[in-house]
Every structure is written in C-alpha cells, then in structure tokens.
Amino acid sequence: xxxxxxxxxxxxxxxxxxxxxxxxxxxxxxxxxxxxxxxxxxxxxxxxxxxxxxxxxxxxxxxxxxxxxxxxxxxxxxxxxxxxxxxxxxxxxxxxxxxxxxxxxxxxxxxxxxxxxxxxxxxxxxxxxxxxxxxxxxxxxxxxxxxxxxxxxxxxxxxxxxxxxxxxxxxxxxxxxxxxxxxxxxxxxxxxxxxxxxxxxxxxxxxxxxxxxxxxxxxxxxxxxxxxxxxxxxxxxxxxxxxxxxxxxxxxxxxxxxxxxxxxxxxxxxxxxxxxxxxxxxxxxxxxxxxxxxxxxxxxxxxxxxxxxxxxxxxxxxxxxxxxxxxxxxxxxxxxxxxxxxxxxxxxxxxxxxxxxxxxxxxxxx
Ligand code: ADP
Ligand code: MG
Ligand code: MG
Numbered sequence: 001x002x003x004x005x006x007x008x009x010x011x012x013x014x015x016x017x018x019x020x021x022x023x024x025x026x027x028x029x030x031x032x033x034x035x036x037x038x039x040x041x042x043x044x045x046x047x048x049x050x051x052x053x054x055x056x057x058x059x060x061x062x063x064x065x066x067x068x069x070x071x072x073x074x075x076x077x078x079x080x081x082x083x084x085x086x087x088x089x090x091x092x093x094x095x096x097x098x099x100x101x102x103x104x105x106x107x108x109x110x111x112x113x114x115x116x117x118x119x120x121x122x123x124x125x126x127x128x129x130x131x132x133x134x135x136x137x138x139x140x141x142x143x144x145x146x147x148x149x150x151x152x153x154x155x156x157x158x159x160x161x162x163x164x165x166x167x168x169x170x171x172x173x174x175x176x177x178x179x180x181x182x183x184x185x186x187x188x189x190x191x192x193x194x195x196x197x198x199x200x201x202x203x204x205x206x207x208x209x210x211x212x213x214x215x216x217x218x219x220x221x222x223x224x225x226x227x228x229x230x231x232x233x234x235x236x237x238x239x240x241x242x243x244x245x246x247x248x249x250x251x252x253x254x255x256x257x258x259x260x261x262x263x264x265x266x267x268x269x270x271x272x273x274x275x276x277x278x279x280x281x282x283x284x285x286x287x288x289x290x291x292x293x294x295x296x297x298x299x300x301x302x303x304x305x306x307x308x309x310x311x312x313x314x315x316x317x318x319x320x321x322x323x324x325x326x327x328x329x330x331x332x333x334x335x336x337x338x339x340x341x342x343x344x345x346x347x348x349x350x351x352x353x354x355x356x357x358x359x360x361x362x363x364x365x366x
Contacts (some may be wrong), residue, residue, distance in 0.1 A: 013113030131362035134203035194223035234311035
C-alpha cells in the first residue's frame with residue numbers, strides 16, 4: 001500500500017510564494033510507486049484548501065487566495081481522529097480524490113517562515129498525533145527566532161556574530177538612545193533584521209544613522225523583536241544536515257550573492273546569484289563548518305532536516321555561524337537538495353529518507 005503524504009504549502013507568511021515553488025518540486029519528485037500525494041494549500045489568510053495544485057497557482061501567477069472561490073475545494077474544517085496509535089488527519093469536507101478513508105499517513109510541511117516553519121503547525125500535528133517531516137515544536141520555534149537561536153549557539157560555544165536585540169516598544173519609546181547604543185557597540189555597517197522571519201524579508205544593511213533609523217522602522221513593522229548584528233565582510237557558506245539523533249552533514253556550498261548582500265531579490269528574483277558546490281575552501285575549514293552544523297542541529301534539538309548557514313570573514317578568515325533554516329528552500333535548484341545531491345543523495349532518495357525519518361521520530365516519541 002502506498003504511503004499517503006499530505007503536502008502542506010502556501011501559508012500565512014511572507015514566504016508564501018517561495019513555499020509554492022518548493023511544494024511543486026517536492027510533489028514532482030516523490031516516487032509515485034511509493035507515495036500518494038495529497039496537496040493541502042493554505043491561503044495567505046489562513047484558509048485550508050484540499051487538492052489545489054501549486055502548479056496551477058504558480059502558472060496563474062496568483063496566490064492561493066484567489067483560488068479559494070472554488071468552493072468545492074475548500075476545507076472548512078479539519079478533523080483529527082482520536083486513535084492514539086495511528087494518528088491521522090482527515091479533512092472532512094472536500095474529500096474528493098482522497099479515496100477510501102481519507103487518511104493521511106505523514107505530513108510534509110513545505111511552509112517557510114511564520115505559521116509553518118516556526119513550530120505552530122508542528123504543535124497542531126503533535127496534538128493530532130500525525131507523523132510529520134522535519135523539526136518538532138521546540139526546534140522549529142527556536143530555529144525561527146534569531147535571538148533564541150543565537151542564545152543557544154552561545155551556550156553551545158558556536159561562533160556567533162556580535163548582536164543586540166530590542167523590543168518594538170523599547171524602540172518606539174527611546175529611538176535616539178537605541179541608535180546610540182547600536183553605534184557604540186556594533187558600529188557601521190550593521191544588519192537590522194526582524195527576529196522571526198526568513199528569506200531576507202525586512203532585513204536591511206545600515207551604513208549610517210539615518211539608514212539605521214530607517215532599517216529599525218522597517219524591521220519593527222514585521223516583528224515585535226528586532227535584532228541588529230555587526231557586519232561581517234564575508235563569503236557565505238551553507239551546509240545541509242539530515243537525520244534525527246545522529247545527523248549527517250553534507251559537503252559545503254558557497255553562495256555568491258548578486259547584490260550587496262543575499263537579499264530577497266538576490267535569492268529569488270534576479271537569478272544571478274551563484275552557487276558553488278563543493279565550496280572552494282581548505283578541507284580543514286569545511287570540516288570545521290560541518291562539525292558546527294551538526295553541533296548546532298543537536299543544540300537546537302532539530303530533527304529531519306536543516307540548512308546551517310555560515311560566514312567566513314574575508315579579513316580574518318574566522319568562521320561564524322549565521323543561522324539555521326529548519327525548512328530550507330526545496331526546489332530542485334535550491335541549495336539544500338543540491339548539497340545532498342553532491343554528497344551522494346539524489347532528490348528522490350532525499351525525500352524517501354525524510355519521510356523515513358519522520359516515521360522513525362514518530363515511533364521514538366510513542
Ligand atoms: P534570513 O533568515 O532572512 O535568511 P539572514 O540572517 O540569513 O536572514 O540574513 C540574510 C542575508 O543578509 C545573509 O545571507 C547575508 O547575505 C546578509 N547578512 C545577514 N547578517 C549579516 C552579517 N551580520 N554580516 C554580513 N552579512 C549579513
Ligand atoms: Mg533564515
Ligand atoms: Mg539566511
């Protein structure tokens with residue numbers, strides 16, 4: 001019997017469109033001999049749709065919302081069975097295409113950013129007792145919060161970039177004081193980021209006080225916490241990690257951003273950023289990053305998959321850990337699958353492995 005895989009995509013996040021592309025690639029590459037795919041699209045406003053294929057959405061250049069009109073595809077509620085041994089998620093309306101019992105064996109959340117990569121969906125799936133691919137609630141949540149992530153990196157003795165964090169209310173109350181503090185402690189240029197986001201959304205590099213004030217206002221629009229980091233004049237590297245309690249690290253890849261930094265445009269729009277796999281760095285440096293990647297994965301209690309990103313300071317040669325991404329971009333040309341392909345695990349096998357890991361983790365938690 002085929003394993004029925006629910007692919008959850010779209011979602012209430014700034015990375016909605018990125019998710020559609022990743023989900024499409026996952027669906028195209030799941031072995032049809034082994035899996036039956038059930039697409040579950042979430043609109044930008046949070047409505048769940050069953051059977052909406054991301055291909056159609058991408059082709060039409062529309063967000064999932066515009067398809068919500070199609071009433072017979074709308075899941076107005078999702079029911080969870082109470083069976084403690086076999087968790088199943090059953091969309092009770094709009095079941096066409098689901099066949100016999102409408103049950104889903106494992107969920108593959110292909111959602112980037114808030115409400116999907118941040119532990120919220122994972123919590124729902126835990127409550128529903130459904131196996132799912134990727135990190136659990138804690139790992140997903142700390143992986144999304146750049147402040148908590150760095151606090152854990154620090155306690156695991158991983159090399160962090162110097163940073164400061166302010167709450168939106170602090171910023172609004174005394175902006176001049178905060179600008180002074182940042183100037184004194186971090187200098188220019190610096191990087192201003194919403195704490196809980198990804199895909200470089202809301203991130204700005206500030207070169208002077210005026211740009212810094214602007215960057216703070218932008219970040220404060222996205223999040224109630226703002227993180228400011230010292231700029232590293234850097235080359236950027238990424239490592240793919242796969243596993244649960246015995247994670248493996250891939251070869252290292254280098255990203256050469258087409259812009260001043262790897263912003264949203266350089267990541268997804270202009271197609272000019274380059275990826276070099278394996279990275280042209282001394283073996284010792286790549287071993288160091290691979291070790292940090294596994295240490296970070298364990299320190300944050302991640303599971304399934306994560307991409308761990310690094311900087312190398314061009315001036316000092318020092319390696320810094322930048323962040324983890326617990327649901328990294330997953331198109332065929334995304335770094336995560338490419339790093340595994342270069343390490344001997346092609347895309348289709350990678351998906352098999354992720355689903356196995358999801359089922360293993362589910363068993364371990366029983
Ligand atoms: P996201 O989670 O949105 O990808 P990142 O923290 O990775 O956020 O930042 C996005 C990009 O901004 C990085 O890939 C890098 O190009 C640049 N960047 C971020 N922080 C720094 C820093 N401290 N020094 C230099 N470049 C940085
Ligand atoms: Mg990120
Ligand atoms: Mg990043």
